[in-house]
Amino acid sequence: MSMANGPDSPRTAVSNPPVQPMASNLGAGDLIRRSATSDLPPPTRQLTPVAKLIDVSKCIGCKACQSACIEWNDTLPAVGENVGVYENPHDLTENMFTLMRFTEWVNPATDSLEWLIRKDGCMHCADPGCLKACPAPGAIVQYSNGIVDFIHENCIGCGYCVKGCPFNIPRISKADHRSYKCTLCSDRVAVGQGPACAKACPTQAIVFGTKEDMKKHAEGRIADLKSRGYSQAGLYDPPGVGGTHVMYVLHHADKPQIYAGLPENPSISPLVQSWKGVTKYVGMAAMSMLAVGSVIHGVFGRANRVSREEEEEAERLVEQGDETPPHDPRERRP
Template sequence: MSQAILRVQKISGHAGSVPGEDTQREYTVCKLIDTTTCIGCKACEVACMEWNDLPFGETVFGNTYQTMPETRWNYWNLILFNEHEREDGSLMWLMRKNQCMHCAEPGCLAACPADGAIVQYTNGIVDFQQANCIGCGYCITGCPFDIPKMNPKTHRVFKCTLCTDRVSEGLEPACIKSCPTGCLHFGSKDDMLELAGNRSKQLREHSNFPNAGVYDPPGVGGTGVIYVLHDASNPEVYGGLPKNPRVPWSVKLWKGPLKWLGNVAMVGGLIGLFVHYLRYGPKEREEEDLVSGPGGGKT
C-alpha cells in the first residue's frame, strides 16, 4: 500500500516527527459491527479473501461452524460462533466478526522497532508495510486482541488493512459491501458511535437485552472497529473479546523507562570515555612489550 495515498500520522520505530503532520486534517473512519443482526453467513470472509487476493489455505473444522479456530496470516477476517446460555436457561448464538480493531493507540505500532513497518494514517487505519518488516514478532506480542499473524516461510506479519486501497478512493471496505443483513456499517467514527448508540438503546428498550451496549474500549484509546453487543457488560462470551484491553505493560516498559535508561547509560558511557581520554590520553605501549622477533630481544 503506497503511503502517498493516505496521510501518515504515526510510524513505527521512527525518530522525530512525521513530515507534514501539523497540516494533516482528516476525519477518523470506523467500521460498526452489529452482532445482533449477524447471521454468520461468512460472506464477509469470502469478500475479504477475494479482494485482497489472499492465498488459499486449508480450513480446519472443529466442533463448531467456524471456518478455522483463529485468524491467520492469509485469513484476516473470521466469523466466530459462540453458543451462549442466557440467565433463563435458553440458548442463543453469538456471532462476532473478528479482525484487526485498528486501535487509536495501537500496541503493535508501539512495540515495533522497525522504521516504517507499521504506520497509522490520519484517518485512524493501522497498516503493515511488509517490505519494512524485520520479522521480530514484537507486534504480535503488543496486540491485546491477538490479531497479527506471521507467515512462517517469509517471516512477515499480516492482518486486516481495513481495505486502505478502497478507502483511499472513497469506497467502503469489501466486507461491508458483501453483508446481506446490513449488520456492517462504515463511516466517520462520530457517525458510527451515534448509530451504535441508537441501536443499543433500541435493544434495551424494545428487546430483552437490558445490558446491550457499544464496545469501544478506552484502554487502547478507542478502536476503529466497534461492536453493538447484546451484553456489553460481558464481552468475553463473544469469542474471548477482552473486557478492558490495554497495551501490554512489557511494551510500555521497554519502549518507555527502559529505553530512556538505556539511552542515559549509552550517553554516560561515551562521556566517561571522553573524560578518560582527556585525563590519561591515548594508551601507550610499554617498551618491554615490544619485541624484535623470534629471539625475543628488546628493541
C-alpha cells in the same frame, strides 16, 4: 471537511464505485503516526475519522465477510480441516484477516442458549500497541482517518507487533516473514469505497462510515436491543486504547469476554510500555554514559602500569623461589 484538498473519507460501504480510474486519497501527508519514526512531519490535512461498526446481534454467521476479505485482498488460506467447530479457519492467519468466532453461551438470567458470533480482526486502535512496539521505521502507519496499516516492504518479521497488540491480531507469514492483518481496506477507502466485508455483509451487520455516524447508528441499534430486553446492550469502543475504528454493538456489553474472549478493558500492556519507554531511555543513557566515561577516563586518567621493580620481583621469584607458601593456607576445597 477539507474538501478543498481533495476528496475526504467515504461515508458508506453500500454505494457502487465509479467506473473511471481514481487517484489514491491516502498518501504520506495523511500519516499521523509512523512506527520507529520520531520526526514525522505533521499531516497536511485532517481526514474525517472512519469506523466499521459490527452489530453482533444482526450477524448470521454466513462468513460472506471472510470470503469478501479473501477475494479483495487476494489471499489464499489453506484448505482447512473440520474438527467439529464452526470457525474456519481455526484462527486468524496471515491469509485470513478476519474470522467469525462462534460461542455457545448459556445466559444465566434466562437459562437459554445464545449463539454468539463475533467477527474478529484488527480493531484499528487510536493508540495502536503494534505501532508502538514496532522497531522498523514505517512498517506500521496510522492515517488521520484512523486506519492502522502495515507497510509490508518495511516489515522485518520480528513479531514485536504481536506483543504490542492487546487483541492478538497480527500474524507473521512463514513464507515471507512479514506481518499481516486487516487493513480496513485502506486501498478501497483511499478511492472512496468502504471495506469489502461491509460491502458483502447481507444483513448489514457490518456497516461503515464516519466514526461519528457509526456511533449515532449504534445508538439506534442499542435502543432497539434494549427495547427487546437486552438491558445491557451497548457499544464497544474501548477507551483504554483511545477508542477503536472498528466497533461492536454487543447485546451483552457488560460482558465482552463471552464473545470469544473480547477483552474487557484492553490497553497496551505495561510491559510493552516500559520496554518501549523507560527501558529504552534509561538503557541507552546507562550504556552511553559508561562508554563515554570509559573513554574520558582512558584518555585523561592514569593507566595502571607494571613497574620495572615488579618485573624484577617476578624474575627473582622464578629464579630463586621464595619462602612464602605458594598458596593460601586457607584451602578452599579438597
